[in-house]
Amino acid sequence: MAAITVRGLAKHYGELRAVDGIDLTVEEGEVFALLGPNGAGKTTSVEIMEGHRIRTRGQVDVLGFDPATGGRPYRERIGIVLQQTALERELKVEEAIHTYAAIYPRSRDVDEVIGIVGLEEKRTVRIKTLSGGQQRRLELALGIIGDPDLIFLDEPTTGFDPSARRQAWGLIDNLRSLGKTILLTTHYMDEAQHLADRVAVIARGRIVEEGTPHSIGGRHEGEATVRFSLGNTDPEELPEMARAGLDPTTEVITILTHTPTALLRTLTAWAIDRGIELDHLRVERPSLEDVYLRLTKDSEDG
Amino acid sequence: MGRDLRLVYQQIKYQNKIFWRTPVAAFFTLIFPLMFLVLFAALFGNDEIEALGVTTAQFYAPALAVFGAASATYTNLCTATSIARDEGILKRVRGTPLPPWIYIAGRVGSAIWMATLAVTLMMSVGIAFYGVEIVGRTFVAAVVSFLVGAAVFAALGLFVASLIPNGDTAPAVTNATLLPIAFVSDVFIPVEDPPVWLETLGNIFPLKHFVAAFGDAFHPALTGSGWSWSGVEFSELTGTGEYAIGLHIAVMAVWGVAAAFLATRYFKWEPQADRRAGRRRRKTQAQTSDS
Ligand SMILES: Nc1ncnc2c1ncn2[C@@H]1O[C@H](COP(=O)(O)OP(=O)(O)OP(=O)(O)O)[C@@H](O)[C@H]1O
Ligand SMILES: [Mg+2]
Numbered sequence: 001m002a003a004i005t006v007r008g009l010a011k012h013y014g015e016l017r018a019v020d021g022i023d024l025t026v027e028e029g030e031v032f033a034l035l036g037p038n039g040a041g042k043t044t045s046v047e048i049m050e051g052h053r054i055r056t057r058g059q060v061d062v063l064g065f066d067p068a069t070g071g072r073p074y075r076e077r078i079g080i081v082l083q084q085t086a087l088e089r090e091l092k093v094e095e096a097i098h099t100y101a102a103i104y105p106r107s108r109d110v111d112e113v114i115g116i117v118g119l120e121e122k123r124t125v126r127i128k129t130l131s132g133g134q135q136r137r138l139e140l141a142l143g144i145i146g147d148p149d150l151i152f153l154d155e156p157t158t159g160f161d162p163s164a165r166r167q168a169w170g171l172i173d174n175l176r177s178l179g180k181t182i183l184l185t186t187h188y189m190d191e192a193q194h195l196a197d198r199v200a201v202i203a204r205g206r207i208v209e210e211g212t213p214h215s216i217g218g219r220h221e222g223e224a225t226v227r228f229s230l231g232n233t234d235p236e237e238l239p240e241m242a243r244a245g246l247d248p249t250t251e252v253i254t255i256l257t258h259t260p261t262a263l264l265r266t267l268t269a270w271a272i273d274r275g276i277e278l279d280h281l282r283v284e285r286p287s288l289e290d291v292y293l294r295l296t297k298d299s300e301d302g
Numbered sequence: 303m304g305r306d307l308r309l310v311y312q313q314i315k316y317q318n319k320i321f322w323r324t325p326v327a328a329f330f331t332l333i334f335p336l337m338f339l340v341l342f343a344a345l346f347g348n349d350e351i352e353a354l355g356v357t358t359a360q361f362y363a364p365a366l367a368v369f370g371a372a373s374a375t376y377t378n379l380c381t382a383t384s385i386a387r388d389e390g391i392l393k394r395v396r397g398t399p400l401p402p403w404i405y406i407a408g409r410v411g412s413a414i415w416m417a418t419l420a421v422t423l424m425m426s427v428g429i430a431f432y433g434v435e436i437v438g439r440t441f442v443a444a445v446v447s448f449l450v451g452a453a454v455f456a457a458l459g460l461f462v463a464s465l466i467p468n469g470d471t472a473p474a475v476t477n478a479t480l481l482p483i484a485f486v487s488d489v490f491i492p493v494e495d496p497p498v499w500l501e502t503l504g505n506i507f508p509l510k511h512f513v514a515a516f517g518d519a520f521h522p523a524l525t526g527s528g529w530s531w532s533g534v535e536f537s538e539l540t541g542t543g544e545y546a547i548g549l550h551i552a553v554m555a556v557w558g559v560a561a562a563f564l565a566t567r568y569f570k571w572e573p574q575a576d577r578r579a580g581r582r583r584r585k586t587q588a589q590t591s592d593s
């Protein structure tokens with residue numbers, strides 16, 4: 001069953017079409033990532049689904065509710081981490097979490113949640129003394145304290161150090177294994193790659209591509225890139241297929257191919273015959289970032 | 303419902319905690335009015351003021367207590383709520399299942415609690431150090447007047463919060479309204495024979511009625527226990543008058559109901575920066591849209 005169904009969603013601010021006709025389905029238990037440049041309409045779309053903004057047009061169904069009218073029963077089943085951090089500065093970490101826990105009919109254990117977001121050592125300090133990344137982690141704690149079925153995470157890990165990000169990924173993987181549905185936005189491609197079952201790239205208020213992180217934009221079908229460095233080899237000695245791919249300044253050879261296996265066999269046979277070690281030999285598929293950049297090329301600052 | 307009441311209680315405690323951790327607010331609400339009492343008693347002496355029939359402190363303690371109550375509800379509530387909105391805290395609360403009325407009840411309840419403390423502190427200092435007397439006969443009417451007044455000024459505070467764009471303007475707007483009105487409402491100076499227009503001005507606004515309904519309860523020479531429509535002002539000639547809160551409560555209630563109605567209509571939960579950006583865009587492009 002679909003947790004989120006969005007059809008023809010639009011939000012206009014005057015002439016500006018912040019969201020311009022979006023269709024989206026997120027299945028129950030799925031982790032879905034929205035990618036897109038600044039101003040693409042991610043936050044606007046997500047906040048409409050959260051019930052924070054009123055849509056101009058379109059249908060939105062989340063967990064069987066219309067978010068605009070879902071009210072308390074709806075909000076008891078969702079968790080929200082807004083893009084903008086908003087915390088009561090004078091409260092202590094645990095006070096904030098306790099207060100939020102009381103709002104929900106079935107909340108998670110406060111100590112457990114503090115542990116999950118790694119704020120054990122900060123539980124009795126004032127929120128205003130937390131670092132930016134720690135405040136973000138507290139936001140994450142408040143987003144999951146009500147044990148929601150569906151969690152909206154708008155750039156949840158922005159400002160996290162690499163290890164905190166890994167920890168947050170662990171947390172999200174854990175939520176997934178509990179069967180929760182997660183809609184997240186991110187500017188980190190590795191995050192989408194690691195976490196998302198499916199991603200959608202949104203630009204200028206429209207979805208330009210959608211699929212699994214592995215296959216989006218024809219990633220898995222496109223040409224592979226084989227690269228190696230020239231090293232001490234005389235360019236004249238290079239096999240036919242490699243000579244055209246030589247960049248004279250960087251001395252790196254780049255070959256595009258649909259059959260990397262066969263190409264490698266020829267290439268390595270040639271090298272072994274001459275006793276040459278191919279420096280930095282790599283086979284690459286276009287990364288999610290390559291695909292993302294191609295898809296959003298024309299819509300910088302959409 | 304039981305759960306909701308528990309949530310209200312919990313929200314009040316939560317707001318109280320934040321209040322105590324904001325020393326500026328605590329100082330202006332609790333200590334500042336006391337400084338006026340000390341100052342006035344020192345300046346004017348604490349003898350009986352003949353025109354009023356009571357001592358300086360007997361007159362000023364309840365008037366300044368009301369002023370403290372008004373700043374706890376009107377000024378503080380408006381400022382704190384507007385700042386919380388700027389910081390996105392109201393928006394964040396809106397995204398939880400906490401019913402909006404419970405959140406507002408928490409803020410209002412906390413403001414009224416602080417007003418109670420301000421009044422209690424002021425009257426206690428008056429009794430302990432300045433010989434202020436409590437009149438038992440009028441005590442209940444005084445408490446009722448206080449509760450009505452505090453609730454009305456809380457509604458006014460939320461009404462102003464629903465109009466102003468951000469927290470920076472809140473202290474300016476609330477002080478620029480409360481202070482001048484305090485001068486025509488017998489808070490700082492008991493005006494004898496004021497020009498008619500000043501008196502009318504004072505009668506229109508709720509503060510003077512708050513001061514009268516609460517303050518006259520501490521006038522030993524007045525008769526009655528307050529439960530009638532309109533009383534008789536103390537007269538130097540007869541040496542007496544009558545205490546009544548009916549009319550005062552009615553004027554305050556009109557203000558309170560109007561303010562509460564408008565506040566529920568216009569109150570906003572999102573930080574206003576985005577809205578203004580949206581409005582500007584709408585204006586320049588002459589297009590309509592919701593927000
Ligand atoms: N309240 C508003 N009023 C007017 N315009 C708005 C409002 N909110 C958003 N917009 C505009 O809508 C567009 C989409 O904004 P949105 O915040 O959804 O982008 P985003 O994809 O979340 O970007 P980012 O990655 O920077 O967070 C932007 O051009 C923005 O200026
Ligand atoms: Mg955004």
